[in-house]
Amino acid sequence: AMAGLVSGAASAAAPLSAADKSEFVTVKKTHFARKGKTYYIAGANFWYGGYLGSPSGVGERARLRKELDTMKAIGINNVRVLAVSEKTDMTSAVRPATTNAPGKYDEDLLAGLDFLVDELGKRDMTVVLYLNNFWQWSGGMTQYLNWFEGTPALDPNVTKDYDDYMAKTARFYANKDAQKEYRDTIRKIVHRVNTINGKPYRDDPAIMSWQLANEPRPGNGKASAKEKAIYTTWIAETAKYIHELDKNHLVSSGSEGLAGSAQDARLFMASHSTKHIDYLTYHLWPKNWGWFDSRKPVQSWDGAIAKSRDYLNSHIDMAKTLGKPIVLEEFGLDRDGASFDIKAGTKIRDRFYGEIFELIGRRAAAGDPVAGWNFWAWGGAGRAANADYWWKQGNDFMGDPPQEEQGLYSVFDTDASSLALIKGHAGKLRSLQK
Numbered sequence: 001a002m003a004g005l006v007s008g009a010a011s012a013a014a015p016l017s018a019a020d021k022s023e024f025v026t027v028k029k030t031h032f033a034r035k036g037k038t039y040y041i042a043g044a045n046f047w048y049g050g051y052l053g054s055p056s057g058v059g060e061r062a063r064l065r066k067e068l069d070t071m072k073a074i075g076i077n078n079v080r081v082l083a084v085s086e087k088t089d090m091t092s093a094v095r096p097a098t099t100n101a102p103g104k105y106d107e108d109l110l111a112g113l114d115f116l117v118d119e120l121g122k123r124d125m126t127v128v129l130y131l132n133n134f135w136q137w138s139g140g141m142t143q144y145l146n147w148f149e150g151t152p153a154l155d156p157n158v159t160k161d162y163d164d165y166m167a168k169t170a171r172f173y174a175n176k177d178a179q180k181e182y183r184d185t186i187r188k189i190v191h192r193v194n195t196i197n198g199k200p201y202r203d204d205p206a207i208m209s210w211q212l213a214n215e216p217r218p219g220n221g222k223a224s225a226k227e228k229a230i231y232t233t234w235i236a237e238t239a240k241y242i243h244e245l246d247k248n249h250l251v252s253s254g255s256e257g258l259a260g261s262a263q264d265a266r267l268f269m270a271s272h273s274t275k276h277i278d279y280l281t282y283h284l285w286p287k288n289w290g291w292f293d294s295r296k297p298v299q300s301w302d303g304a305i306a307k308s309r310d311y312l313n314s315h316i317d318m319a320k321t322l323g324k325p326i327v328l329e330e331f332g333l334d335r336d337g338a339s340f341d342i343k344a345g346t347k348i349r350d351r352f353y354g355e356i357f358e359l360i361g362r363r364a365a366a367g368d369p370v371a372g373w374n375f376w377a378w379g380g381a382g383r384a385a386n387a388d389y390w391w392k393q394g395n396d397f398m399g400d401p402p403q404e405e406q407g408l409y410s411v412f413d414t415d416a417s418s419l420a421l422i423k424g425h426a427g428k429l430r431s432l433q434k
């Protein structure tokens with residue numbers, strides 16, 4: 001099995017030439033380069049960063065500045081952020097949305113993204129901006145289909161049927177009208193001029209990459225050859241379109257890896273071999289994928305960590321084969337006792353984070369095409385507001401989007417052991433940059 005097959009001769013990061021002095025994050029063979037050095041991502045998922053930057057409504061600019069200062073202080077150099085959301089009547093989705101209807105945008109909310117990007121530039125931090133969502137918590141592809149197919153936007157928290165959801169949502173890729181609106185929105189964002197600092201996004205090195213969507217999948221686990229072909233074409237053509245709009249920035253898919261490719265390694269490799277995809281992404285979710293049972297942590301730990309290591313190693317090996325850097329841009333585990341309560345411990349999650357950081361760090365040090373990690377997700381000063389832990393409009397934003405209990409996977413500013421662990425491993429990756 002591919003698992004545990006640690007690469008043979010490590011492909012050490014190629015020495016950088018003066019041309020790599022670019023302020024922009026670029027790809028040099030199987031590593032990122034930035035300002036003349038290799039660049040490793042020690043990042044956080046911060047989906048709501050643009051929301052906090054808004055000048056009105058949901059905006060909390062003082063909180064945003066404080067969150068970025070806290071992240072910077074522990075060595076986090078990158079955040080992964082939702083750039084576009086679609087207004088929907090689904091209860092599991094965030095309100096407000098950057099797109100209220102086809103071609104109708106919320107300029108106040110988009111000004112929040114401007115503020116975030118400007119604040120990141122001031123802190124020498126970078127951002128990955130995803131332009132859509134396969135899931136319903138920001139409207140996403142299912143909302144596009146509501147607009148252009150006339151079908152109801154599907155909320156799996158209501159339908160309780162993920163297989164049906166995934167098969168229907170994947171119709172987005174071949175829906176011409178939905179694709180036209182999606183591309184119009186992409187152009188609106190990629191060609192945006194920052195209203196805070198006057199910088200066109202295209203020319204701003206604080207942006208690291210444009211990402212097609214959060215966790216785009218070809219359909220469900222039984223995706224057909226036709227659906228896989230449509231998905232593969234969609235990735236290549238959308239990535240190409242973005243590169244035509246913007247010569248400076250990288251493009252990635254937002255894929256989870258095998259879990260987001262119907263467990264089909266050939267599909268993952270084929271859909272990411274296009275030259276228009278600059279680096280690979282994968283996500284790791286032991287609890288979501290049924291590997292870890294947080295109510296039976298002792299019994300399920302060994303199996304979960306073995307499968308997790310296998311998942312990491314096999315994806316790094318696929319990155320080696322494809323000759324592209326790979327970022328573990330999401331991973332997470334819940335609090336002790338499967339609690340959402342901020343007072344619950346994080347012993348098991350800390351152990352899990354430590355194992356992931358160690359493996360990634362070891363293979364990065366070995367020169368493998370490892371480009372870093374983003375944990376899921378930054379909760380910071382956010383606090384759950386309701387006894388049932390569900391999000392309601394007006395409540396704090398935190399690492400968990402509205403379709404999940406507020407506190408499920410968030411790392412809060414009071415989770416001292418987790419922050420210390422993140423700080424230590426961010427430092428280890430930073431020491432590899434030369």
Ligand SMILES: O=C1NC[C@H](CO)[C@@H](O)[C@@H]1O
Nearest residue numbers: 135214215288330401404
């Ligand atoms: O992108 C994602 N991946 C997993 C997260 C936690 O379940 C989820 O909130 C998000 O949709």
